[in-house]
Amino acid sequence: MNDLDYEDYLLNIPYPKPDVYSSLAMPVYNAVAYEFKTASDMEAAFCGKTTDHTYSRITNPTVQYFEERVKQITGAFNVTSLNSGMAAISNVFMSIAYAGSNIITSSHLFGNTYSFFVNTMKAFGVEIRFCDLTNEEDTRKNIDENTCGIFLEIITNPQMEVADLSILSAIAQEMNVPLIVDTTIISFSTFKAKNFGVDIEVISSTKYVSGGATSVGGLIIDYATFDWTKNKRLSELAKEHKNHAFNFKLRKEIHRNLGAYMDPRTAYLQTIGLETLHLRYERQSQTCFELAKRLQTLSRVELVNYTGLPDNPYYEVSCRQFGENPGAMLTFDLSSREACFQFLDNLKMIRRATNLFDNKSLAIHPASTIYGNFSQTQRDAMNISDKTIRLSVGLESVNALFEDIKQALQL
Numbered sequence: 001m002n003d004l005d006y007e008d009y010l011l012n013i014p015y016p017k018p019d020v021y022s023s024l025a026m027p028v029y030n031a032v033a034y035e036f037k038t039a040s041d042m043e044a045a046f047c048g049k050t051t052d053h054t055y056s057r058i059t060n061p062t063v064q065y066f067e068e069r070v071k072q073i074t075g076a077f078n079v080t081s082l083n084s085g086m087a088a089i090s091n092v093f094m095s096i097a098y099a100g101s102n103i104i105t106s107s108h109l110f111g112n113t114y115s116f117f118v119n120t121m122k123a124f125g126v127e128i129r130f131c132d133l134t135n136e137e138d139t140r141k142n143i144d145e146n147t148c149g150i151f152l153e154i155i156t157n158p159q160m161e162v163a164d165l166s167i168l169s170a171i172a173q174e175m176n177v178p179l180i181v182d183t184t185i186i187s188f189s190t191f192k193a194k195n196f197g198v199d200i201e202v203i204s205s206t207k208y209v210s211g212g213a214t215s216v217g218g219l220i221i222d223y224a225t226f227d228w229t230k231n232k233r234l235s236e237l238a239k240e241h242k243n244h245a246f247n248f249k250l251r252k253e254i255h256r257n258l259g260a261y262m263d264p265r266t267a268y269l270q271t272i273g274l275e276t277l278h279l280r281y282e283r284q285s286q287t288c289f290e291l292a293k294r295l296q297t298l299s300r301v302e303l304v305n306y307t308g309l310p311d312n313p314y315y316e317v318s319c320r321q322f323g324e325n326p327g328a329m330l331t332f333d334l335s336s337r338e339a340c341f342q343f344l345d346n347l348k349m350i351r352r353a354t355n356l357f358d359n360k361s362l363a364i365h366p367a368s369t370i371y372g373n374f375s376q377t378q379r380d381a382m383n384i385s386d387k388t389i390r391l392s393v394g395l396e397s398v399n400a401l402f403e404d405i406k407q408a409l410q411l
Contacts, residue, residue, distance in 0.1 A: 010274060013069050016061075028268045029061045048252070058256055062264035066271045070219060073274075074188050074201075077224035078247045080255060081217060081262035085184060085204025086112055088218030090120070092180060092200060093149070095246060095254045098233045099125030101148040104177070106133045106163075107382050108156040111370040113182070114382065130381075133163040136171065143175050148231060150177055155185040155318075157356075158331050158366045158390045159383045160305040162314035165321060169197025176230035178246075184208075184356070185327045188221075189278035196321065199226040200246070204356075208281055211273030212359040215266040222247050280395065284328035284357065287401070288393040292330050294402050300339075300409045302387070306330040328357055328393040334409075337386040340365045346408035349400060350391070361394040361401055 015026060034053045036042040045052040053059050067079040082088045097103065103117060107130040117128045126148075132138045133152050143150075150172050155162055165181070172179040178199040183191060187208045193201045201221035203209070210217065228238035228245035238245035255261060292306035307318035307326045318326045334340050344352050344363060353362045354369065364370070367386045371379050393401070 010069060010073055013072050015065060016068065026062055026065045026268065026271055028264050029056075030264055031060075032056050056264065057259055057261055060261070060264045060267070062271075063262050063267040066262070066267040066274075069271060069274055070188075070221065074221055075192070075194055075223075076201075076221045077244065078222045078251070080220040080222070080247075080250060081205075081267060082220065082255070082260045083218065083262055083266070084216050084260070085182075085202065085206060085218040086116065087258075087260035088202040088204070088220045089113060089182065090116060091250060091255050091258060091260060092202060092220055093121060093126075093151075094258065095250045096178070096231055096233055097121060097124070097126045097148045101146045101232070102127040102129050102144070103149055103151055104129050104131060104133075104139065104142050104147055105151045106130060106153075106156065106161070108159040108161050109153065109382070110157045110182075111366075111374070113153075133168060134161065136167055139168065139171055140175070143171070143177060146232070147175070147177050148233065149180045151180045151182070153182045153185065154191070154321075155307060155327060155329070157185065157329065158370075158388060160307055160312075160314070160329075160331060162307055162318050162321070162326075164317050165196040165198065172199070173197065176227070178226040178231070185329060186322050187277060187281040187327075189281055191322055193221070194223045194225070197225075199223055205270050205273075206355070207357040208277055209270050209273050211269070211276055211280065213355055214269040214273065217262050217266050217270055220250065222250075280357075280359070281328070282325075283395060284393050285325035287396075287398045288328045288330055289325045290398045291391075291393060291401055291405075294398070295330075295332050295405070298406065298409060298411060300334060300411065301332050302335060303333040304330065305332065329390065330393070331388050331390050333385065333387040334389065335387065337365075337367070340387065340389055341368075343389065343408045346410070347404060348407065349396065349404040350408075356392040357394075358392065359395045361396055362392040364390050366390050 044050045045054050063081050067081050071079040129142045131142045152163055169179050180200045181198045182202050184204045184207050203219040205217040205219050224243040228234040234245045241248045289308045292304050295301050295304045307314045350361045350363050354364050367384050371384045
């Protein structure tokens, strides 16, 4: 599949079973349990000898169809839907990490992801090694025989850092470590993670996929490209299941035991969201690019950070990985925290709200909200500035958004 036939292909992925009423939309199966004709049929289903559904905490027809659609358009071996992006991240690392292992990552992380690593995983005896993932030498020297994964955000939120995936994937393959990437900022209708050596992709489907912030969800996309005999947690399992060991561990144990499977109503909404994903992504990212250029002309804006701008330090690697319009999020700096608050208070069209890639444009001051409970030392280490506004660009016209920003800046 290529970008040109995304919608044609997606809209014609068949249901696993014909709908009794020939519905064009996959029905919402709000059922909890499923009846079997015989005890033998029930045994076979519960023991994994058939693909029949048993209980909706484990699998559900509506959720399964959503997963199948994502699987088909990404070329993944398997897709698992969770009830949030954070659930996707936590389920991945609860599947592969172990006491005494370490995770290689950057300090430039979304707030809750940082907290999950530093607070939650630390309590289980997992070491978090922060390094500069844009520096090959620094990345290499932090990896050892107990490294269970390299993790990064494809474009960091809100620092807008872009690491070179070709370099990181080469390091990961050489040193027998899986490369795990949060690709939420760039739509998988455009970006093909597998082509860049990503082994496991995690996504907050709350963002682009849901289509207008209709629902909270997450995805784990497993490409089955890593040799799990190299992971101490999964090495025994990999002797039987080989490159499918991660998926087996995740689906048969971790996601069942943690109970974070996606709700069928969410899957229904996000299946509909998939159908307009590429159209919305193209519109929002093009508007974001144009808006970034215009923001650079405003006297009260000290810095515009968007990796699609030619003067951005990550412009070359961003173009190579994501094309000319790298997503619908940008940041810009004003003179002070007070100026940021005044700007937000003056907005008339752009909403003061968290979340990304709603149909409506959203603005937030990350330092006082997402990172409001972090110490100043932590914020400094994570490069979170009091002067920064994060803007998620929606479907409004670029002219209307620019006018709202100008009046909010009192220009």
